Amino acid sequence: MSVQPLTSVNHFLDLTDVPSEILHGMLQNAHKMKNSKFTPAQIFSGLSLAMVFDKRSTRTRMSFEVAMKQLGGHTIPMNMSEIQLTGAENIEDTAQVLSRYVDAVMIRMSDHDTLVQLAKHSSIPVINGLTDWSHPCQIMADIMTIEEKLGDIKGKTVAWFGDYNNVTRSFGHAAEIFGFDLVLGLPEELHSKVDISANQVTADASAAAKNADVIVTDTWESMGQEGKSLDMFRPYQVNSALMANAADHAIFMHCMPIHREDEVTNEVLASKQCVIYDEAENRLHAQKAILAWCLANAGVQIQQTFDFAA
Ligand code: CP
Ligand code: NVA
16 A cells, blocks of 8 residues: 655644554555565665654654664654753744754654644654653554454454553544454543543453453553552453453553553463564554655655565
């Protein structure tokens, strides 16, 4: 499938903003690129990606950096505290100036509205590297992993446990686009927060896991929420008893970082069902495909430079 520019600027802020056929095409490209480290050759040659972080990161930072460099591009990583936006400079000036230097910006920050404002004033693509609202790059890698392990995601059941957060919300966006069922096993107290259309929201963890193809969880305290009480989450720990309710072929996923023996046990993490390292690796391949689409207006022509039939 061809990945063509849609609008004058291909921002990647939320899955709901990108046409479904583009997202499907990105995933096809990601699968194909996984088999060839340095191909398509040098398609990002001469292009620069600014990477701005207002929160910690291992996978997002590493995978974007390696994705750009394996395909010939450059990166400029900066902590948010190092740029003038943290001082007196406003978002519009920041966006306009960055647009004169680099070809795309990937940013991780708490406030999603600020990310949207940055994109609005940028003439280059802005990529959401995680906000408190969503984490779309993660979910592209997650869908790629599910496809790799279980085949077409359409009609599969993904069961999510624990907190309701940025990753859950992006899973919800993806469920509608990619046609899978999403079941949420959450503490009753969080049910009113659910603002995605899940197939089922239940406080009964065993019921949520029943016959699921994918069991997924995330930290109970996202970055910026450290120190909150975790007691209400304990019944939603992914352990062997919970996994036993899922389908025999079920896989376990987690975007990482993991708080071992909180949201998931070491036993599940050591089991054959656990695919977390493939999931983490797929950030790299998915990111290449996302970048290729975002950079289409900068001259990246992924279809013409790389024969995917190979
Ligand atoms: N999953 C994820 O985004 O990991 P990092 O916080 O390490 O980037
Ligand atoms: N929900 C987690 C995801 C980390 C990748 C957080 O926001 O900290």
